[in-house]
Amino acid sequence: xxxxxxxxxxxxxxxxxxxxxxxAKKGSMLAYTGDIQFQGAFLSGGSLREAxxxxxxxxxxxxxxxxxxxxVLYGHRGMMVNIISLGGERLYVESDSVLAFDxxxxxxxxxxxxxxxxxxxxxxxxxxxxxxxTTLDGNGEVVILSSGDLIELQVDQSRPIFxxxxxxxxxxxxxxxxxxxxxxxxxFVGQGSGxxxxxxxxxxxxxYVQADER
Amino acid sequence: MDLLNPxxxxxxxxxxxxxxxxxxVKDYIVRKGKMIAYxxxxxxxxxxxxxxxxxxxxxxxxxxxxxxxxxxxxxGKLIVGDNGNHINSYDLENANMTIKAVNLLAYEPTLTCxxxxxxxxxxxxxxxxxxxxxxxxxxxxEPPVRVDPEALLGWADCPTPSFHHDYGYVRSALxxxxxxxxxxxxxxxxxxxxxxxxxxIIQSSEGALRGTSLLQSMISDMNQLQQSEMQTLKGLLEQRLNNR
Numbered sequence: 332x333x334x335x336x337x338x339x340x341x342x343x344x345x346x347x348x349x350x351x352x353x354x355a356k357k358g359s360m361l362a363y364t365g366d367i368q369f370q371g372a373f374l375s376g377g378s379l380r381e382a383x384x385x386x387x388x389x390x391x392x393x394x395x396x397x398x399x400x401x402x403v404l405y406g407h408r409g410m411m412v413n414i415i416s417l418g419g420e421r422l423y424v425e426s427d428s429v430l431a432f433d434x435x436x437x438x439x440x441x442x443x444x445x446x447x448x449x450x451x452x453x454x455x456x457x458x459x460x461x462x463x464x465t466t467l468d469g470n471g472e473v474v475i476l477s478s479g480d481l482i483e484l485q486v487d488q489s490r491p492i493f494x495x496x497x498x499x500x501x502x503x504x505x506x507x508x509x510x511x512x513x514x515x516x517x518x519f520v521g522q523g524s525g526x527x528x529x530x531x532x533x534x535x536x537x538x539y540v541q542a543d544e545r
Numbered sequence: 546m547d548l549l550n551p552x553x554x555x556x557x558x559x560x561x562x563x564x565x566x567x568x569x570v571k572d573y574i575v576r577k578g579k580m581i582a583y584x585x586x587x588x589x590x591x592x593x594x595x596x597x598x599x600x601x602x603x604x605x606x607x608x609x610x611x612x613x614x615x616x617x618x619x620x621g622k623l624i625v626g627d628n629g630n631h632i633n634s635y636d637l638e639n640a641n642m643t644i645k646a647v648n649l650l651a652y653e654p655t656l657t658c659x660x661x662x663x664x665x666x667x668x669x670x671x672x673x674x675x676x677x678x679x680x681x682x683x684x685x686x687e688p689p690v691r692v693d694p695e696a697l698l699g700w701a702d703c704p705t706p707s708f709h710h711d712y713g714y715v716r717s718a719l720x721x722x723x724x725x726x727x728x729x730x731x732x733x734x735x736x737x738x739x740x741x742x743x744x745x746i747i748q749s750s751e752g753a754l755r756g757t758s759l760l761q762s763m764i765s766d767m768n769q770l771q772q773s774e775m776q777t778l779k780g781l782l783e784q785r786l787n788n789r
Contacts, residue, residue, distance in 0.1 A: 479626075480563065494581070495580050
């Protein structure tokens with residue numbers, strides 16, 4: 332498994348020992364030492380079918396594959412890097428926020444309509460982020476980009492959370508997404524409160540948000 | 546990175562430089578569209594939409610900015626953020642604090658917000674907590690001081706400031722030549738002058754806040770407009786643009 336080390340808030344170092352593939356966002360490689368080969372990765376560790384789905388749905392993960400022996404530094408436009416550990420869970424995340432993962436992680440694409448029915452559809456439309464989202468599955472670590480510190484919020488049965496669609500980065504665990512509307516008749520015909528639509532997450536898991544509303 | 550839940554979230558404190566956790570017990574006045582996430586049972590209502598008005602009418606007395614704020618009521622933990630700008634909180638005690646209206650992010654209704662004589666600024670009176678966003682970190686200074694208008698965030702317990710024009714600069718031969726060519730505006734010849742006792746708050750960047758939230762929320766509301774309403778809006782905009 333690749334070893335990740337944060338050099339500072341916006342820079343990550345990955346050690347490769349020769350027999351593993353590391354996938355990272357295209358154009359995010361900043362420097363490397365040792366003997367490492369880089370090549371475009373159309374499949375990104377998934378199957379041909381998954382790659383095709385990504386291409387068709389516009390959830391394109393534009394990745395470079397790194398293989399060899401040495402260390403590589405990655406960073407992207409001064410955004411903060413966050414290491415998230417997955418213990419067999421599925422992480423839902425926007426493809427733009429994915430910086431790096433190795434072959435222990437399996438990327439996929441999920442139709443949000445399957446996730447809470449109509450709510451999922453509305454979510455995509457409201458957040459302006461499309462109807463599909465990237466999923467990362469497996470046992471290992473992934474590196475996620477955020478604008479400002481990533482805030483990790485816990486959700487359990489007694490504590491659902493409401494999230495602004497524009498600040499949402501991703502989530503993992505057994506969570507159900509719903510659209511929560513706070514529209515009463517008065518706000519509907521008159522002034523909106525500006526917070527009329529929120530994602531409501533219920534279940535057991537973690538939601539990631541950032542302070543930057545795209 | 547810490548896993549946060551309602552018990553581990555900071556109480557009325559910064560989560561990081563860009564996000565702040567507000568413990569809402571009853572009402573809180575927050576700038577529109579700045580909610581990132583919340584736990585608990587909260588409602589958001591526009592100022593001017595309901596009975597809420599009666600509750601907060603004492604604390605909001607700046608009709609020019611009424612459309613920019615909402616009231617979060619109920620009980621819960623509210624996380625606010627402002628497009629990745631820095632967020633600072635100020636605990637006011639029987640204070641008189643003036644702040645640039647666009648930088649005022651949230652405040653407790655125990656404070657009264659009034660329009661300041663200086664255009665574009667609001668004054669908060671009373672005791673309570675307020676949050677302000679800033680481009681870069683804030684810095685406090687004591688008068689006498691002269692501040693660049695862009696870098697000025699606000700002032701507390703000071704006499705009303707005045708503009709100071711640096712005519713020595715304008716008079717110099719070099720800038721006279723430049724003014725004839727229309728190149729005068731270095732932007733440094735006009736400053737805001739503070740005298741007396743008090744505190745002046747400046748931000749470390751001359752840039753405006755990132756993101757234009759008002760425009761964004763207006764664009765998102767556009768979907769609800771009908772054809773005739775959009776025509777009216779178009780006429781209004783043309784009128785405003787021609788008057789410039």
